[in-house]
Amino acid sequence: MPQSDAIKRSPAQQAALNRFLGEVERRAFRMAEIATRNPDEALDVVQDAMLVLVRNYGDRSEADWRPLFHRILQSRINDWYRRRAVRAKVLVVRQWFGGGDGDELPDPIDTAPAPRGEPGEEVDNQRSGAAIIAALKTLPRRQQQAFMLRAWEGLDVAATAHAMGCSEGSVKTHYFRATRALQRQLEVFRP
């Protein structure tokens, strides 16, 4: 059984970590929530990312924490997608062999996009920002990641590529497509 030691850090270092996590936690939660569309899952993803950062990279310099945290967070989001895909396949197989009664499959009504409502109401929603976030949620995962890291977190192409674990060319492609998709979605209701 692996031995455990309490993390020995100076109070200043511990305070710096606390400050850093406090700065990024809300935005990390929003990114995870947009990706998973589930607040509880998003909290789990963010907590995992925090645990890994503190455990494995807490001793690094403060300048390293931000890119590392984004990399870990995106990796956790990708893991979440993989686990969900595996669960879906298992459920399909169980249904195929008659093992499940279908109750465990998500209700299509629950997973359907929210109703758009009246056109006037839609414009109001758009102005309030809810429509923008709803539009972000409709983007494919990699486009979401590229757009939020570049546009919201302000990472450059190289840092975004590091966080996403892909090439800079892929980041540019995902970002371009995300921008086009969002423009199309949000311009429909523009005055």
Next chain:
Amino acid sequence: MNCTPDTLVDEVSAALDDSVEHLDARTLARLSHARRTALAQKVERPWRAWLGAAACASMLVVLVWPQPQTVSTINTAVLESDLELLEDLDMLTWLSAQKLLKDGTS
């Protein structure tokens, strides 16, 4: 109104900033709890466990490892056992012959 990429980025960023400013109290409390948990966790040092396991394994290997035997020692042992077997066989053959002789004469 034309939606350029710059205005789009500004608009989306503003909407996201606004959304994180208005997170509900329950979510904020859970995030705070997650941060405290992360900072209070104990670090695992699996290399220490591996180091201990490696030391134990090394000692075990040293204790259990058979002593090296030279070829001559092995050959001698084999030859000795073979000779004993041959002697036993000779003895048995002689005994059988004696028995046959005895049976023949009687």
